[in-house]
Amino acid sequence: MAPFGLVTASVGFLTKSFNVFTCTNTLARVIHAAYRTPVKCLSTQASGPPKRPLNAYLRYVVQQKPVVIRQNPELKLMEVVRKIAHEWRMMTPDKKQPFQDEFIREKEQFEVELQHYQARLTPAQVEQEKLEKKQKNAKRTAIRKKREANTMGKPKRPRTPFNIFMSEHFEGAKGETMPEKLKSLMDEWKILFSNQKQVYTQLAEDDRIRYKNEMKSWEDHMVEIGREDLIREQTMSNRKKKAAETEKAKIKKKPAKKAKSRTVKKTKSSIAKVDKKMKKT
Incomplete structure (x- = not known):
């Protein structure tokens, strides 16, 4: 089965590399990018500010990455980074100091260049x-x-009819690479009859209803635990609007009750005055 996260993107987009890491691999991506481009921490671009220097740890990673890869070619990038991180933790402060000194030296120069850059703006x-x-x-x-x-368990977005069709037929699709399989599936989808597409359209509609119900329950739970910042802006806006209307309705009711109370008090007072006059007479 193909992953549900695939969308109806163009074939040209999918020909790009699929070697994308998850959020837990952010550090590895940073290190990988730093290694691919030679470290020029103080090179000022003509149209941009000077680049910030790498800190001591990142300098060590950039230096050791090719060494570890050469010694352990079977390791994946994340495993390489973990190995280097372990080595860094085991290093003594004296061995770390040269990297720290280099960082401090380039940071001071960076701040000077940044001031010059900002002065020209x-x-x-x-x-x-x-x-x-x-x-x-x-x-x-x-x-x-x-x-x-x-x-926090946010529900997955609903799938489109083509997403569902693709997930069901991906294994048997023509082609060896993913872009080729996707292209063949798109061609098959285009020639389907409307009654054949209707099946997937109904499944997509059911999935949309599933998503709507699950999102409502999830957002209610987020409000209960104090994580309103994670719910959708539209939902939050609707909640605030509804709360404002409820409060407005309460305010309108309160004066009416007070006016009624005052009327009763005036009536009682008038009756008391009449009784008093009658007794005098």
Whole structure:
């Protein structure tokens, strides 16, 4: 069976590498990228700020990665990183110090270059950098929330009719590579009769209803445990709107009760005055 996460992307997109790690492999991706590109921590780009230097640990990883791979070619990237991390933990402070000294030296130079770079910026460029920084932070926050939500058991999104068709026929699809299989499945899907597609359309509709019900239960649970930050913005907006309408309705009812109470008090007071006058007479 093909994984449900596959979507109806173009064949050209799927020809790219599928060697993508999960969120637990973030460090490995960083190290891999740092190794592929020679470390030029202080090289200032013409249109961008100077690059931040790698810290002591990352410097050690970049240095040791080719050595460990050469000595252990059977190890996967994550296993290589774990091995290097273990070596770093076992190292004495004296052996770590050269990496730390190099980091401090380049960090000081980086700060000087950064000041020179910022001094050359125009007000418009400063605002543009602030906007880009804000967008990057928002993207990081969104990624972090998505990972947390998945960890907390967020329901999987509903599948499309083609996703369901692909998952059922992926094993027998023509082609050796995944892009070839996907292309053959897309060709088969296009020539299906409408009544054949209707079966998968109904399954997709059932899956959509499943997702809607599970999401409601999951979001209610997130509110109960104080994790409103993980639920959808639209859901949160609807909850706030409903709460505001409820509060507004309560406020409207309260004055009416008070007015009724005042009327009763005035009536009783008037009756008491009449009784008093009658007694005098």
